[in-house]
Amino acid sequence: MIQRAEVADELAGLSIFADLGSAQLQGIAHIFEEQWYPAGERILRQDLSGSGFYLILEGEVAVRQDGRDLAMLARGDYFGEISVLLGEPPVADVVALRPVRALHLAAAQLQDVLLAYPTVMYRMLVEQTRRVRSANRWRG
Amino acid sequence: MAGLSERPFPPGDYPLVVVGSGPGAIQVSYSLARLGVPHAVLSRDPVAGGMFRKFPFFQRLLSWTKPYAPAEQGSRAYERYDWNSLLADEPEHAALMPGLMDGTSYFPSRPEMERNLQTFAERTGVAIRQDCRWERTRLEGEGPDRRFVLETSDGEYRAPLAIFAVGVAEPYVPPTPGIELVPHYADTRPAETYADKRIFIIGKQNSGFELASGLLPWARGLVLASPSPAKLSIVTRSLVGIRARYVQPYEDYVLGGGVAVLEAAIERIERTEGGFRVTTRPSRGGDPVAVEVDEVIAATGFVAPLLDLPELGVATFGHSRLPAQTAYWESATVPGIYFAGTLTQAVGGLKKHGLPPNSGAVQGSRYNARVLARHVAETHFGVPPLRRPIDPAGLLAFALDELCRGPELWHQRAYLARVVELEPASGVADAGVRPLTSFLDDGGPDAVALTVEADAAGAIYPVVYGRRDGTVTEHILPADDLLQFDRQEHRRALAGILREFGVASDEASVPAATAQRVGTPAAGPP
Ligand SMILES: Cc1cc2nc3c(=O)[nH]c(=O)nc-3n(C[C@H](O)[C@H](O)[C@H](O)COP(=O)(O)OP(=O)(O)OC[C@H]3O[C@@H](n4cnc5c(N)ncnc54)[C@H](O)[C@@H]3O)c2cc1C
Numbered sequence: 001m002i003q004r005a006e007v008a009d010e011l012a013g014l015s016i017f018a019d020l021g022s023a024q025l026q027g028i029a030h031i032f033e034e035q036w037y038p039a040g041e042r043i044l045r046q047d048l049s050g051s052g053f054y055l056i057l058e059g060e061v062a063v064r065q066d067g068r069d070l071a072m073l074a075r076g077d078y079f080g081e082i083s084v085l086l087g088e089p090p091v092a093d094v095v096a097l098r099p100v101r102a103l104h105l106a107a108a109q110l111q112d113v114l115l116a117y118p119t120v121m122y123r124m125l126v127e128q129t130r131r132v133r134s135a136n137r138w139r140g
Numbered sequence: 141m142a143g144l145s146e147r148p149f150p151p152g153d154y155p156l157v158v159v160g161s162g163p164g165a166i167q168v169s170y171s172l173a174r175l176g177v178p179h180a181v182l183s184r185d186p187v188a189g190g191m192f193r194k195f196p197f198f199q200r201l202l203s204w205t206k207p208y209a210p211a212e213q214g215s216r217a218y219e220r221y222d223w224n225s226l227l228a229d230e231p232e233h234a235a236l237m238p239g240l241m242d243g244t245s246y247f248p249s250r251p252e253m254e255r256n257l258q259t260f261a262e263r264t265g266v267a268i269r270q271d272c273r274w275e276r277t278r279l280e281g282e283g284p285d286r287r288f289v290l291e292t293s294d295g296e297y298r299a300p301l302a303i304f305a306v307g308v309a310e311p312y313v314p315p316t317p318g319i320e321l322v323p324h325y326a327d328t329r330p331a332e333t334y335a336d337k338r339i340f341i342i343g344k345q346n347s348g349f350e351l352a353s354g355l356l357p358w359a360r361g362l363v364l365a366s367p368s369p370a371k372l373s374i375v376t377r378s379l380v381g382i383r384a385r386y387v388q389p390y391e392d393y394v395l396g397g398g399v400a401v402l403e404a405a406i407e408r409i410e411r412t413e414g415g416f417r418v419t420t421r422p423s424r425g426g427d428p429v430a431v432e433v434d435e436v437i438a439a440t441g442f443v444a445p446l447l448d449l450p451e452l453g454v455a456t457f458g459h460s461r462l463p464a465q466t467a468y469w470e471s472a473t474v475p476g477i478y479f480a481g482t483l484t485q486a487v488g489g490l491k492k493h494g495l496p497p498n499s500g501a502v503q504g505s506r507y508n509a510r511v512l513a514r515h516v517a518e519t520h521f522g523v524p525p526l527r528r529p530i531d532p533a534g535l536l537a538f539a540l541d542e543l544c545r546g547p548e549l550w551h552q553r554a555y556l557a558r559v560v561e562l563e564p565a566s567g568v569a570d571a572g573v574r575p576l577t578s579f580l581d582d583g584g585p586d587a588v589a590l591t592v593e594a595d596a597a598g599a600i601y602p603v604v605y606g607r608r609d610g611t612v613t614e615h616i617l618p619a620d621d622l623l624q625f626d627r628q629e630h631r632r633a634l635a636g637i638l639r640e641f642g643v644a645s646d647e648a649s650v651p652a653a654t655a656q657r658v659g660t661p662a663a664g665p666p
Contacts, residue, residue: 007459023367026405027423030368035488036457036464038472042581048614050492050554050595099464099472101457106494108596 007034007103010057014076016127019119031113032103037096044080044094051090053080053110059100065092072097081124084110148267149180151295156516157182159290160305161268162190163257164481167226167506168303169266171513174229177521180299181266182292184273188261189254190481191309197328198354199250202346202383203501205237206246211545213238219547223503224248226260227510233264247385269294274306277448279474288476301520303512305481308460308500310445313438316342318409322416322436325351334358340418340431342406343439344370349386351439352399356389363431364389365402367423377598378495404429409436444483449474462486467575467582468515469508478516484508489555489577493596497555507548507556511573526572530560532643535568539634540626542590543602543617548573549592557589557605562641579605580612586641592625602630604637 007029011017017025032055037043043061044051055078063071063079070092073079083090084107105113114121156172158165161183169181185193196202203223211217214235219227225237237256241248248256261268276291280298290297311324323329325347331354339359341348344366352362364370370390371381382390392399404420407428411417415434422429443461450456455464455473463479464472465487471477479486485500498504517523530538539560542549548556559571563585571587579589589605593616601619605612617625617633638644 021425023405023421023423023425026367027403028368030366033488034458036455036472036486038464038466041577045490045580048490048492048580049616050490050494050593052491052494099455104488104491106491106596108494 007032007057014055016055016076016078016120016123018123020117024117028113028117031109032105035102035104037100037102039096039098041096041100042093043096043100043102044083044090044092046091046093047089049089050107051080051083052107053084053105054078054094055103055105057101057103059102060097061094061100062097063092064095081110081128147269147272149182149269151292151297153287154178154180154297154299155521156180156301156303157288157290157297157299158303158305158480159183159274160190160307160481161185161188161261161270162192162305162307162481163226163502164190164305164307164483164505164509165268165303166257166261166266167509168305168480168513169268170226170228170260170264171510172517173264173266175513175517175521175523177513177517177523179303180269180297182269182272182274182290182294182297184271184293186270187258188266188268188270189257191307192250192253192257194250194326195309196250196350197325197347198331198350200245201247201250201253202350202385203248203503204246205241205248207238207241207243216547217545220545220550223501223551224253224256226257226502227506228260228264230264233260236260236263274447277452279452286476301476301478301516303478303480303516304446304449304463304483305479305509306445306483308442308444308462308482308485310443312441312443312460314440316406316408318411319438319440321409321411322438325437325439328437331355331358334435336360337434338415338432339363340365340416340433340436341439342366342418342436343441344368344382344401345439345441346382346386347441348439349382349389351437352389353386356392356399359398361398361400361433362389362392363400363402363418363433365404365406365418365420367403367405369403370401377594377596379498379501380496449477452477457486467578469512478512480509480512481505484512487575489575492554492593495553495594495596497552499552499555503551504555507552507573511548511556511575514572526570527561528570530568530570532568535560535638535643536631536635538570539588539590539604539638540630543592543625543630544623546573546590546592549590553600554591554593554603557591559587559589561585561587562638562643563587564642568643576605579607583607583610588637588641601625604634606637606640608641 008025156179158181206221209221273293338361373381393401403423407419557576599619602617604615
């Protein structure tokens with residue numbers, strides 16, 4: 001059983017929110033909506049329009065493209081940001097490997113949160129940069 | 141059916157037990173009975189009506205029923221304009237709500253809604269054992285002998301299947317220091333007792349704004365506070381957010397008229413001489429701010445009264461402690477336990493463009509209940525799957541009509557879909573209404589699923605999902621300012637999609653289909 005005050009505590013432990021104070025975390029906890037997915041369920045669907053942004057609180061997911069697993073994500077990881085930021089359908093499925101508890105944000109709200117909390121945007125930028133670097137390493 | 145003096149469903153063994161007597165339980169019991177599924181219904185309340193026996197506090201619903209509408213009362217199309225009647229197969233039992241309203245508002249009063257639900261149950265023969273409180277649950281036996289045992293105030297009910305429609309109306313009180321000093325929404329006093337008082341309302345959702353609206357004529361001043369900004373339904377373009385009827389306090393606030401709307405967390409509440417001090421911490425940062433008032437009301441929401449189901453293994457989540465469910469509203473962790481009514485809001489579906497289905501309210505959950513009844517009947521009671529053959533020549537007209545007028549699609553957007561099977565071997569057939577995620581994920585014969593959807597900018601448009609050899613494609617049809625989806629461009633697009641399945645419909649001669657596959661696969665993470 002999770003109350004909002006507890007969600008705020010959970011958020012405090014995630015690196016993307018590491019710079020926020022407790023009142024800000026409570027504000028964020030109220031904007032996100034908690035969702036629960038059974039093992040095997042698709043959370044993001046390849047090629048379907050109108051997807052959202054998700055932050056994993058509990059559980060594990062696979063990023064799966066045309067049936068091939070590309071990556072695994074767990075607590076504190078997030079997904080869906082690329083399709084939300086670019087306004088395009090996801091190019092992979094994200095599938096729950098175990099029951100997943102996640103916070104969901106609609107596309108328009110992600111923009112609001114990033115503009116309202118620039119430190120969150122900065123941390124996301126660092127993470128994206130890291131991903132681009134690894135992708136370049138693989139290629140090179 | 142039991143006689144008037146006799147209470148139905150004494151304790152004992154049943155194939156299925158339904159708990160509740162609100163709109164959720166009544167609708168699911170009605171639909172099960174029409175499919176011939178035997179079951180018992182029990183509820184702790186003395187009479188049917190559920191939460192509407194008490195709420196909304198100010199005695200008027202936030203869901204409307206339009207007595208005059210573009211469709212005839214009692215028709216399927218009329219359901220789109222009548223959010224409060226339960227669904228009946230018999231025309232004489234459909235659309236009961238408008239006939240029970242006094243005409244002063246198209247939002248029924250709470251007593252009118254209560255009467256609507258009770259009248260429906262009486263006329264359709266939905267029997268309920270009232271005054272029977274479910275108190276504890278255990279699981280006995282295995283395999284074919286597996287039984288849920290519901291211990292109640294009247295004795296034990298044993299059944300392999302249970303549907304809980306127990307609502308989300310149990311007051312939730314957050315662990316804020318001092319909150320025990322003040323009443324919850326559910327314990328608000330009559331409005332006139334707040335005359336000339338400064339009132340602090342904790343919570344900025346509909347219940348908070350409903351109280352604020354009702355207290356506006358009485359309060360000397362009003363403060364509403366919660367950590368995140370108030371959302372308005374006309375901005376979110378969905379039922380998420382404060383409904384238009386309750387926005388007056390917000391206008392008073394923006395025009396500087398004695399109402400304050402704060403984005404702040406509540407740190408603590410203390411008693412002062414004759415009143416309260418509420419210490420708030422602004423979400424934007426900065427020092428705590430103390431507000432002195434005469435009265436405080438906690439409009440802090442509601443939780444699901446699931447009793448010991450979590451100990452039985454039923455996973456719950458979120459602020460309202462909702463049970464985690466599959467696409468067909470079965471507990472995701474304890475098979476055999478299903479949910480109906482407002483509890484089905486726990487299944488978010490695709491939430492395309494962030495928009496949730498309307499399962500929290502009657503106009504959405506009544507369709508979930510009907511789909512659930514059929515699913516239970518087919519899965520556990522040997523009722524054959526729905527399959528109504530359609531003449532291919534009439535398919536296009538059928539599909540367009542569903543997209544224009546199908547109430548399931550309109551109330552449960554991007555969530556419930558009309559499925560039409562298109563297997564060459566078995567022919568064209570209407571396979572009924574199903575959860576869209578089930579169509580997308582569970583596989584099945586070649587088929588199309590028809591939905592109505594909306595985007596974040598507010599456009600409403602039909603979407604057709606095609607499933608061929610297990611691969612699903614999404615086709616977005618054009619929006620229309622007048623919400624008429626049977627224009628030439630829609631006919632053409634739909635005919636093009638059907639042609640891909642080898643179905644020549646009456647528009648098959650129309651050239652160049654405008655339907656397109658959305659999303660081009662590319663490399664990289666999502
Ligand atoms: C303040 C408020 C206002 C709302 N206004 C509207 C509105 O205007 N329009 C709208 O569409 N929706 C509204 N809703 C949402 C509303 O709750 C649902 O639409 C609807 O009432 C839910 O029906 P239900 O049958 O799921 O639950 P309920 O109506 O809450 O019924 C629950 C039933 O379960 C029974 N029950 C619970 N626990 C037990 C137990 N242990 N043993 C036996 N029986 C039990 C109760 O007796 C009751 O009969 C509102 C919700 C709230 C909280």
